[in-house]
Amino acid sequence: MIALEVFKKILEENGDKFPLLTLDEFFDGNSEEDSIAPNQWENGRPTLDEMWKKFREIEKLPNVAWVRVALHDDTEIVEEDGMERLNLVGDSVIVCTDMEADELENIVDCDWLCSDGVTESEPALYYSCIPEIPENYQCLEIVWD
Structure with a gap:
């Protein structure tokens, strides 16, 4: 997962806009199964490792060109036992x-992901750390309710 200090620095440099995270920054070391699509976790959604x-x-x-995880507003830095997490x-x-x-819906198998589908996205409106979007490419968002 992305390191806390790196995350804090990105927020500071980008007016508190959450960064789009690489797959490794979100999934590597993340064992919180309800950290994405929590409403679907116990209703058939694949594990984090499978996703x-x-x-x-x-x-x-x-x-x-790239795949990134967009963060929910519930993302936060919490304090536990005097330590930030x-x-x-x-x-x-x-x-x-x-x-x-x-x-894309067919390729990612939205049914298997228990996803509500794929929509067009404008990540620059909401996020920071957006990689270059090549000419004739678009951003599509795999969403869950």
Whole structure:
């Protein structure tokens, strides 16, 4: 997961806009199964490890520039026993691609993810640390209710 100090620095440098996180920054070392799509976790949603594997496969596709995790407003820095800890809460997964939404829905298998589908996204309106979007590519967001 992204280090607390790195996260704090990004917030400070970007007017408190949450960064889009790489897959490793969100999933690596994250054992909080309800940290993304919590309403679907006990209703058939795959594990974090299974999701991470699937999104890494998507990221390797030739028509995908990048994949990032968008954070929910519930993401926070909490204090426990005098120590600060980052509590990441994922809201959605953003895929930069030249695919159309319905094609991405099929490839990611939204039913398997217990996702509500794929929508177009404008990450610059809400997030920081957005990688370059190549010409003729768009950002599509895999969403959960």
